[in-house]
Amino acid sequence: MKMRDYFDYAEDGISIEFPDLPGCISCGYSYDEAVFMAKDVLRIFVKYMLDEGMPLPTPSIMGHFKNNDTTKQLVLIDVVL
Numbered sequence: 707m708k709m710r711d712y713f714d715y716a717e718d719g720i721s722i723e724f725p726d727l728p729g730c731i732s733c734g735y736s737y738d739e740a741v742f743m744a745k746d747v748l749r750i751f752v753k754y755m756l757d758e759g760m761p762l763p764t765p766s767i768m769g770h771f772k773n774n775d776t777t778k779q780l781v782l783i784d785v786v787l
Contacts, residue, residue: 708782709724709727709748709783711723711783712725712779712780713737713778713781714778715777716777719733720735721733722740722743722744724744724748724751726763726765727763730751731747732744744783748785749785749787752785
């Protein structure tokens with residue numbers, strides 16, 4: 707599964723948010739840690755949704771994300787369930 711997320715850079719670390727999965731958030735101190743944490747939270751969140759019989763959203767098209775904030779970076783995260 708592949709989902710797009712935002713890495714929001716701040717002085718104290720990187721916040722992670724998946725726009726297609728409200729409530730699926732995490733953070734990391736470096737880019738590598740943020741990628742690891744994004745994969746981890748995505749795997750756990752999607753597994754929970756499947757276990758509860760909730761439908762998975764179709765990932766948004768990349769062009770539908772508007773990013774006017776220079777502190778945010780759009781990142782593609784993929785996980786194997």
